[in-house]
Amino acid sequence: MMLQYLALAAILFAIGIFGVLTRRNAIGILMSLELMFNAVNINLVTFNKFIVPDNLTGQIFAIFVIVIAAAEAVVGLAIVLLLYRNWQGIDIGNINIMKW
Amino acid sequence: MLEHAYLIPVYPLLAFVIIIFATRWNEKLSSGISIAAISIGFIHSIFVMIAVIGRHGVPFELSVPFIEHPLITLETGIFIDPLTAVMLLVVTIVSGCVQIYSLGYMHGDPRWSRYFSYLSLFTFSMLGLVVANNFFMIFIFWELVGLTSYLLIGFWFEKDSASDAGKKAFITTRIGDLGFIIGILLLATYAGTLNYQEVFTKVADGVIPVGVLTMIGIFIFCGAVGKSAQFPLHVWLPDAMEGPTPVSALIHAATMVAAGVYLVARSMTLFVGSAEAAMTVAVIGLITSFMAASIALVQNDIKRVLAYSTVSQLGYMIMALGLYGFDVAKDPHSHSVGYFAGTFHLMTHAFFKALLFLGAGSVIHAVHTNDVQEMGGLSKKMKITSLTFFIASLSISGIFPLSGFWSKDEIVAATLGHPVFMFFTLLIAFMTAFYMFRLCFLTFTGKPRNQERFDHAHESPKTMTMPLMFLAFLSVFAGWVGMPWLSHGFSSFVYSGELQHHGPNYIVMLVSTIVAVSGIGLAYTVYFKKKISADVLMEKFKPLYTLLLNKYYIDEIYDKVIIKPLLAFTRMMWWSDANIIDGLVNFVGWFTIKWADAKMWFDKYIVDGAVNGAGAVCMAASWLFKYVQNGSVQFYTLVIITSAVGVIIYRVTPEGFLYYFIGVVVVALARFLMKMNRPEEGNVETEPEG
């Protein structure tokens, strides 16, 4: 049963990666990141349940991940807003000032 | 007075300094000071003369060291013996006369004061030369008289010929001085001293080898050759006539040119020590005398005739001195009168030659030309001048009982025992008488050949005629002190008290008088009576005449053989200096620069090329790899994930990693090529603006 959960998480993570790699919209990327976080969380919880059921460290970790993800989302979205304000757009493809 | 004899030269020096620095602006005062100084000097000289007579030939010497060195002590000092005393008198008298004469002659000259200051300076130098007690001092004054001669010849320096003549005089005499210096150096080396008496003592003691002594004698004589215008350095003296005539009288007739004779007389001991040197002196004197006399026969410039006459007479004196040295060197007990003859003639010649020049100056002053062909008949207008001139001419020709007779007679007597010398001496005496009277007749008698000049002619002012008369007096009587009948006359006087008396030689007297009279007679027939046409003679001896007229082409030869090549040589040296030596230096510089250029090229293209090559490789690589840094976060993420997957694959199946890696590279290249075909895709605006 555990493998099914892990596979699910892997699929979700892969989709998240796909999103991160392909979205132009910065918000889209953030959303894809959330997907990846969730995949990770699923993994954590799964491992907690099937491998170390004695304590709930996996879930605690998941909680921390959620918290961090929330913070990330907040800051990320603030940056997106800033980008939008300064660049008149949030197309991550155009924001390549670090280009060679 | 003898103790303060050093003051005699100092008076004119003071006059010079005062005139130059103080009274230059006041002409009357300047000339007055100058004449006053020489007058004091003259009076002092008389006292010195008296004192010297009183000492019976014991020379007086006073000396202070100039520079003391172990090798040599140079000193300044005075040395007064009878010869010096005589010379002092001669110089002061002639100089005084000339200065007074100049008052008239130089009247109205803009550089009047300077003229008198130069005359004073000259007198100082000449007197210093005379009283010097060593060869060093005599050389100093020797050079100083040369300087003043230079200044006075070129006094009218606006005339190119005058400045040329000054330069020529200076340089020519300096060539002689060259020998003089070497002679002094030799003396200093071998005798260790330059003091006359010490040198002569050493020579008499035989300290100096005879060979060296010959060299010393000849070298010192070189100085005399230059100063006394002896062959081959005589060329400057005729040119020196470009100076004012009183200057010619003073410097180039009476005093300075006599300095060479004085030098030979003074250092007679050296020549006595070396017969060869003495003979050289005598031969040079004879050659000069003959050559100059022959040239004088045909010259038309009144001053040039006198100038060649001077050269000729100086040659006489030199010859006499040389013969004396030779005779005594051969036989210490010889009764040669050469020394006495030379010095005696030096004195008498000074007076009558000064008179001749001053007379010529008076004539030139009257007619404003030097050319005798433009004169004639002037005796009617210039009584005193013509009279004094005739007296001087008689004197120089050696007519009894004028002073020239006594001295010339002694010179002829000095050649006794040397037939060749005697023959030429008499021949020269004949020529002298001839050209002097040729000059007299052309100038003062006959019809005026240039009426216009004749009409303007007039007798010169008193300031000019007074000296003429005084000198005429001396020309007549000065020689009497050397009459052979006097047992304590000039001859014993100059021999420093040693009794060298010899009886009169009547044969010699007679012969020389006949010669002189025949010379005068020839001139009389040709130029006064015009029995024989001068032109016919001229035609008859055309080549000889041309040769003489052109002064044996010696000037031309010097110009072609020495001066032109020397100047060309200097230019060549200069060229070589600028182009070869400096060229070498510049070549080194040029070569260094070129070398540096080569180094720079090497550095730029090879060394730096390697560095830049490395850079270029990096650039190329970075050009390729810069696409990795495309600034796209997503691309980075892609790479990270790809790599992470690769790592996992490698951990699981290393073989699978290879396929994975190949696949990634293929995909990456494919995508890169796609990107290349769509340049700057990232910048394409795909989103519509608000």
Place this chain on the structure above:
Amino acid sequence: MFGVEVSQLFFYLLSFIMIVSAIYVVSLRNIFHCALFLVLCLFSVAGIYILLEAEFLAAVQVLIYVGAVSILMIFAIMLTSRLANKKIIQSNDNVTVAIFVCAGFLLTSLGSFGYSVWKVVDSPLPENNTLTIGKILMTDFVLPFEVVSIVLLAAMIGAIVLARREKI
């Protein structure tokens, strides 16, 4: 067994919903729709948590993700609204490569599962996991807990600072 089967049924159902909505999240053109599908996806994740007996986490998931983060996303989309409702291309030219990479990733991770040895322990989770989590957080993990609060504070301040219009 029935429970197991039911839970499996639910698992597949939730998995299906989750995967489909996730795919929509990353592929739809309208970003707003994406956000809505994200909500759905996150709900299904909450369901998975319940299946995994993590009730507290599920609640937190709903509260934070569905309730806060998603709303935040929607706000952001609204604020940048002129991009939101256009049928514009939302994905870049990495799609092909990304598919390969994701497939590769998926295959390797799935494949690696088979190689891995899992020490599965078949014991129950503690009862009342909310209580337990609370206790653990306040005892063993009190320091990380406090640190996280500071992180949150920092994020909050940071977000405010970043999003302010005027310069401070």
Place this chain on the structure above:
Amino acid sequence: MDFPVLSYLIFIPLIGAVFLLFLPKEKFGLIRWTSAFFSFVPMVLSFWLTYDYFFNFSQTADFYYMEGPFSWISLLNANYFLGVDGISVPMLFLTGLLSFISIVASFNIAVRVKEYFMFFLLLETGMMGVFCALDFFLFYVFWEVMLVPMYFLIGIWGGPRKEYAAIKFFLYTLFGSIFMLVAILVLYFTSDPHTLNILELIQTAPGFLTHGLQLFCFVFFFIAFAIKVPVWPFHTWLPDAHVEAPTAVSVILAGVLLKMGTYGMLRISWPMLPEATRYFAIPIAILGLIGIIYGALVSMAQTDLKKLVAYSSVSHMGYCMLSLGAFSSVTAITGCMFQMVSHGLITGALFLLVGVLYDRAHTREIAAFGGLGAKLPIYTGLMVLFSMASLGLPGMSGFVSEFMVFIGAFASGIPHFQLITALAVLGVVLTAGYMLRMVQRMFLGEFNKEKWGGLTEINTRELIIVSPLALLTIAIGFFPAPLSDLMEATITNLVHLMAR
């Protein structure tokens, strides 16, 4: 020594140079008078020094007014060590006098006045230092210090080809300095213990140097000094530098810098390497002879007045070399010193006079003038005076020195010297030749009224700066004994050292 007079001599000009930096650069008058003051003080000090030395110390050959040795760079054993003897004192006198005169003569400089005077004072420091230093390191430092201001003085305020001349001068001299440095290092490293003390090395060097090393050091020192003198064939920098340099710089160049070469030989190579000196006596004398004749001949071909004077320097310094060849004769060495002093005075004055004319006529072509004697009597008088002095007319210093050189060299007893000297005497005639030609072509003859009617007579300032030189020239010519006495003990000692 209570009163470090030598340090004052050296550093007062330096202080002056620094002080000038603080003056506003547009106040020309202030700058001029300040620099005149700062060179006047050393001049007075050098006069006092000469006076004091003459009356108190000239009887012995020791060094006086010694300062140090104070350790300077202890690692190298280099010391600050000054002192003077009979051959440095006349040089210091000359330096003090000519520096002041040159600075006053430079009052008509109007471009970059401040820098000019600063460099000039710096130059004076270097010159004074060279003549005082008794330590090789110090000597070398001063030797090089002098180059830099000279380079700028020629290169900035010079004539049309100033850059060329300045660079040539600088490189040439530097080239020589390197040889000197090598020789110094050889001496340093062969001495045990290593020392740079000149006095010590004079005493010990003949002992520890092998014959070959002596010759080596001698040749190297000789190249360095010969370039400075300049000895034929190292002389070609001189005409260029002289012609391009401003008047005052020419004066210093001729008056002092050239003397450093001969001074260096007398102070260093001759006494320190007596064996080599004996070995090379004849070649040196021949070089001197060539210099005399060659310089005179080339002078004769010159059309530029300044170049003529410059080449006459080559000729005149040839006399110094000739007498230096006659190492065994006190008279010859004294003659060399006399020639150095008198050449400094005479040629310095000639350059000043050339500058005076150039300031007015803006040309130095001899052929361009003629008959100036009628228009400028005083100037002509001075020019003739110094020309006569230059050609060795008695009554002037040039005669005394030439005569002593001749006598000393002739009677030195070294083989072949009589012949060499006899040939060198020819230089006297040649000198007369070119000097008189120059005088004739410039001052005698017809005066070109249209062209030069506007020329003005030499002014008071110029007269004042030239007259001390004239007075000294004549004074030495008439009373050489004091100068000779001043140096005699030292030179006798030097000759003893060379005879080791």
